[in-house]
Amino acid sequence: xxxxxxxxxxxxxLRKLIDEINAFTNEADLWRTQGVVKNSAGNLALHIVxxxxxxxxxxxxxxGYIRDRDKEFAAKDIPKTELVAALEKTIPVVTGAxxxxxxxxxNSPFPIRFDGAENSTEYVIVQLLSHLNYHLGQVNYLxxxxx
Numbered sequence: 542x543x544x545x546x547x548x549x550x551x552x553x554x555l556r557k558l559i560d561e562i563n564a565f566t567n568e569a570d571l572w573r574t575q576g577v578v579k580n581s582a583g584n585l586a587l588h589i590v591x592x593x594x595x596x597x598x599x600x601x602x603x604x605g606y607i608r609d610r611d612k613e614f615a616a617k618d619i620p621k622t623e624l625v626a627a628l629e630k631t632i633p634v635v636t637g638a639x640x641x642x643x644x645x646x647x648n649s650p651f652p653i654r655f656d657g658a659e660n661s662t663e664y665v666i667v668q669l670l671s672h673l674n675y676h677l678g679q680v681n682y683l684x685x686x687x688x
Contacts, residue, residue, distance in 0.1 A: 543647060547666055548636040554673050555589075555635065559628045561680045562586055562621060570687040571624070572617050580614060582680040583624060587613040589676055590627045596669060597638040600652050601662070604634065639666065 562582065565571050571583040580588070591613045598604035647663040655665045 542644070543663070544639050544642050547670065548639040550670055551635045551639065551673070552632050554670070554677060555593075555628055555632050558586060558589060558673070558677050558680060559625050561677065561684055562624050562628070565621065565684055566688065568621050570684075571621060573683075573687055575683055575686045578679045578683055580679070581617075582683045583619060584614050584616065585676045585680050586624045586628060587616055587619070589673055590631050592669070592672070593631045593635050596665070597635045601638040602634065602641070 562571065565582065571586075572581045574581050588610075591608050591610060594604070594606040595608035598606040599608070642662065647666075648661055650659050651662045651665040654660075656668065660668075
């Protein structure tokens with residue numbers, strides 16, 4: 542079923558992001574930028590944590606997580622261990638929310654407007670997976686160019 546596939550991809554790619562964060566040998570580099578990537582790897586990790594906990598946790602799962610998007614990009618010098626722990630805690634939030642969806646819910650409108658329109662839950666989840674991978678690529682680029 543699609544929910545199982547999506548859940549597997551999110552878990553896999555969040556673990557890849559954890560691996561990328563852990564691969565930074567100089568922890569200070571997590572907060573530096575390079576080239577065309579204007580957000581640091583640390584801030585991108587916080588952004589994925591915040592967005593995932595909001596869209597999957599609050600919107601789909603009713604967790605009550607309150608997102609502070611500005612802080613995702615403003616925070617600095619959070620230890621690598623805290624970033625990794627936050628990403629680890631995000632995996633079951635995402636996979637649990639996806640696993641709890643029926644086929645009918647996937648095809649139903651997402652509970653809030655997304656991308657400026659009323660889109661299906663399936664559309665939003667695929668878009669969030671794409672967004673995760675876009676930022677995963679940026680983090681990989683930063684890790685390699687800052688080394």
